[in-house]
Structure formats: C-alpha cells, structure tokens
Amino acid sequence: MNIPANLKYTKDHEWVSLDGDIATVGITAFAQSELGDIVYVEIETEGETIEAEEVFGSVEAVKTVSDLFMPIAGEIIEFNTELESNPELVNSDPYGKGWMIKVKVEDTSKASELLDAAGYAALIG
Amino acid sequence: MKNTALVNKHIALGAKMVPFAGYNMPVQYEGVNAEHETVRNSVGVFDVSHMGEFVLRGPKALELIQKFASNDVSVIADGKAQYSCMPNGKGGIVDDLIIYRVNSEEFFIVVNASNIEKDWNWISSLNNLGVEMENLSDHYSLLAIQGPKAAEAMQSLTNVNLQNMVYYTFQYGTFAGIENVMISSTGYTGSGGFEIYVKNEDVNQVWDKVFEAGASFGIKPIGLAARDTLRLEMGFCLYGNDIDDTTSPIEAGLGWITKFTKEFTDAELLKKQKENGVSRKLVAFEMIDRGIPRHDYLIKNAGGETIGKVTSGTMSPSMKVGIGLGYVTVDNAALDSEIFIDIRDKGIKAKVVKLPFYKK
Numbered sequence A: 001m002n003i004p005a006n007l008k009y010t011k012d013h014e015w016v017s018l019d020g021d022i023a024t025v026g027i028t029a030f031a032q033s034e035l036g037d038i039v040y041v042e043i044e045t046e047g048e049t050i051e052a053e054e055v056f057g058s059v060e061a062v063k064t065v066s067d068l069f070m071p072i073a074g075e076i077i078e079f080n081t082e083l084e085s086n087p088e089l090v091n092s093d094p095y096g097k098g099w100m101i102k103v104k105v106e107d108t109s110k111a112s113e114l115l116d117a118a119g120y121a122a123l124i125g
Numbered sequence B: 001m002k003n004t005a006l007v008n009k010h011i012a013l014g015a016k017m018v019p020f021a022g023y024n025m026p027v028q029y030e031g032v033n034a035e036h037e038t039v040r041n042s043v044g045v046f047d048v049s050h051m052g053e054f055v056l057r058g059p060k061a062l063e064l065i066q067k068f069a070s071n072d073v074s075v076i077a078d079g080k081a082q083y084s085c086m087p088n089g090k091g092g093i094v095d096d097l098i099i100y101r102v103n104s105e106e107f108f109i110v111v112n113a114s115n116i117e118k119d120w121n122w123i124s125s126l127n128n129l130g131v132e133m134e135n136l137s138d139h140y141s142l143l144a145i146q147g148p149k150a151a152e153a154m155q156s157l158t159n160v161n162l163q164n165m166v167y168y169t170f171q172y173g174t175f176a177g178i179e180n181v182m183i184s185s186t187g188y189t190g191s192g193g194f195e196i197y198v199k200n201e202d203v204n205q206v207w208d209k210v211f212e213a214g215a216s217f218g219i220k221p222i223g224l225a226a227r228d229t230l231r232l233e234m235g236f237c238l239y240g241n242d243i244d245d246t247t248s249p250i251e252a253g254l255g256w257i258t259k260f261t262k263e264f265t266d267a268e269l270l271k272k273q274k275e276n277g278v279s280r281k282l283v284a285f286e287m288i289d290r291g292i293p294r295h296d297y298l299i300k301n302a303g304g305e306t307i308g309k310v311t312s313g314t315m316s317p318s319m320k321v322g323i324g325l326g327y328v329t330v331d332n333a334a335l336d337s338e339i340f341i342d343i344r345d346k347g348i349k350a351k352v353v354k355l356p357f358y359k360k
Helices: A029-035 A108-113 A117-124 B007-012 B032-041 B061-068 B113-126 B150-157 B200-217 B224-234 B267-276
Strands: A014-019 A022-027 A038-042 A055-061 A065-069 A074-079 A101-105 B016-020 B023-028 B044-047 B052-057 B080-087 B093-103 B106-111 B132-135 B140-146 B170-175 B178-184 B193-199 B280-287 B298-300 B306-315 B322-329 B338-343 B346-353
Touching: A014 A108, A022 A029, A101 A108, B007 B016, B023 B224, B032 B044, B032 B224, B044 B200, B044 B224, B052 B061, B052 B113, B061 B106, B061 B113, B080 B113, B093 B113, B106 B113, B113 B132, B140 B150, B140 B200, B150 B193, B150 B200, B178 B200, B193 B200, B224 B306, B224 B322, B280 B338, B306 B338, B322 B338, B322 B346
Parallel strands: none
Antiparallel strands: A014 A022, A022 A101, A038 A055, A055 A065, A074 A101, B016 B023, B044 B140, B052 B106, B052 B132, B080 B093, B093 B106, B140 B193, B170 B178, B178 B193, B280 B322, B280 B346, B298 B306, B298 B338, B306 B322, B338 B346
16 A cells, blocks of 8 residues: 655545645545545635644545545645546545645644654554 | 355455445445446446345245235246335335246245345245245355346357347356356346356356456456446335335335235235325435435425435446435425435435436
C-alpha cells in the first residue's frame, strides 16, 4: 500500500500535505481501496472554518458513503472542482489529482499531532 | 461462516471477500463499475453458490407448492421455471423464489441464502401432504453466467443449444465435461445468460472450463456488488431490502406473481388489498438533483413530511445517475411524482419512474 513518507495522516484515513499554513487534504490509497469505485465527492463547506475531527464533506462509493473529517482546524479555502465531474480521480491518484480540499490552517503546530507514515502504516496493519 | 467450493479461486483472483448471509463471498474483483459493464456488454461469471436449493417430490408436490406460492405453478410445463413468492400468513413475505418444474411430480426450488432454514421450516409446516423434501443447498454450487455474449461464449462447453433457449426455461445436458447438469436461462441481471447448477465436487472444473471457453469473449469474474447494481438497474426486488416479512406482494408491485386463480396462504387478505388498494407502494425513482439514495434514507414530500423510506439505492453504473426503490404513501406513488430523498438532512429532488431503469 502506497503511504508517501512526506505526508501526515489521520486515523480516519485522510492525508495532509502542509506548505506554510496551507494544508492540502485528501484520502489515502488504503481508504480509496476499501471504499471501491468512488462516484461522488460532496464538499459544500468551502469558505467555512471547521474544527479538527469535524465533518467537512462526504465521499460516496457505489456501495457506501463515508464522512470526511478535518485533519486540522482551519478555513476551507478551496475544493478540487475537478472531482465534480471526475470523482474516480480519488481512486486513480489519491495523493495527486484526487486531492479534496485546501485549508488555511489556524495553528500549524497542531500538525505534530498527526500520524507520520510509519504511524499510519501501523494503524492499517 | 461457510465457504463456497470456489473460495480458493476467489482468493487467488484477488477478490475482496465479505460475509454475506452466513457465507464468505466475493464482493468485488477489479471494481464494481468495470464488472457491471462486463456483464452489460459481454459476459461475466458469478459464484452464487450460497443460494439454497430444495427438491420437492411426490404426487402431491404440486399441491404443496400451490399452497405456499403466490404464483400459479400449474400453468408451467416440464422444463419451465417460474418466479414466485411465499406469503407468510400475515400478509408479509417469507421469501421470493424460483420454481422449476422437472416433471409433474418433481420440482426444484431456489431460495435466498439468508432464508434457507426459515423457508425449509415454513414449507415443512405446510407439508401435511406427504411430499418428499430434500435440501440440496450444501451439496450444490451455482454459477450465474450472465451477459449478451453468454450463449456464444459457453456453446463449446455443452450439447444444449444455448442460443435457442427461451427465457425461464431449463434443460439437462453435458456442461464442461460434467453430465446431467441443469442449465437454466435465468438470472438476476437483465442482460441475459444462464444459471448452471453443479455438484460442489464438480464446480472447480466447471469454473476453469468456463473461463477457458470465455477467454476470447473477455469473460470476467463478477462480485456481489455488481450483482446488486445490475439487479437494481432492472428493478428486481432484493429480499431483506425491498421485500421482507412486513411487506405484502401487492405493496411490492408483485401483483403479477400473485394469482387468485387458486387457493394459497394469505390469498384472501391479498385479494382484498388488490381490490381495496394498499396504503403504500414500492416505487422506482431516479434522482433529478445530484445525490445517491441509500437503504433506509427517508423519503419526503415537497412540504417536508415523511412519506416513506428507501429500500435500495445506488449510483447507476450504466446511467451515472442515482436510482432507487422505496415505499411511499400511495398518493405519492404515481409516475412522475416529485419526491425528495433525505440525504444528510437535505431533501434532494427525485421523481417516480417506470421500471426498468436500464433499457438496452
């Protein structure tokens, strides 16, 4: 399973890439593989400030729907609109074109509370 | 949990295995959308060995079936199959099933895996006619070979003329080197094809030969996830979702398999429902606004009042739109009625449509 070493992770299977105070967030290769074919990514929270571990949207596979959780508190400044017409990008390129949101992080020091690649690998076994 | 005789094949193919009706079953191999498309456009194979099979034998076998089945089995000839359901004595449904007439004194019936024991007990309780009953469920495997190319792809394996078989008929023939195999032109996908009943000890050989014969047609293994999207695009009911012990066949739109030409369990009650009407009906709906309906989501009217519940829902892989089945109050059940599916606390617009969702 692909778990890039340069990213941070949550126990809810989101990944975070921090650049200054801007975090890019998506779901992991493990998460997309567990969900199966993704058919809809619903994120209607652009412009909102959301606490860590609160729901910021949902991802729907053919068979299931899952909530998406904020890995770190901040304002959602952008949604990957490409996913509206091509939600399958989350399957084919979860760490790249399948990114979901960009967040202006309130307190970047909180990133240290996230899992590193080894911690996430241990979590998913 | 039980395994089918093909469990090692599924694991070797990289299937994701899940518990279903007490069996360890392949839910998907390469992915539900690709598998769905394979069945719609060419040919795919499902291991549905979890399904239950009973044989009823004796001079009064037909009489027993007439008692428990809603459909009139006296109208079918040897070699024909019929879809039916078993009312439960309280207006609900014990199970839906397929009844095969082997001859006037022998019938083969196929029931849902989750209901094998319940069905056996129910039929036994009505069997005061001395009909011999045999439960073959643990001895038989079932392969559903489905798709528009199924007949052509499988013809080299059998002496039965597959192209000429009429829907809902069956024949016994040699198949993949095994003699006396029951080949049935039935299925749960709406894309045509066959269901092949073979003994557990023969099924691995049959599976291998099916894949060899189908290789040039692009044959693929298909999991339960695609089985569900395929059946839902046709509007076929799934027991436990769309029908159960609390839904009547009349409410479920199964009036066409409820025949008052004979006596059967709940006939009087169901006849009254048909004449006087029911308060809710199972409808098919398609999303107008974006959203995917799911089992147990509430259905509301334009005023926000709850009028029913979704029983099955998915994103249709063929049509790329949310589709579903659900019970609504009769005044909302007419074609083109606008209804609202409660998705994450928002009413998303849908409309009542005619089945099937998927038209070739």
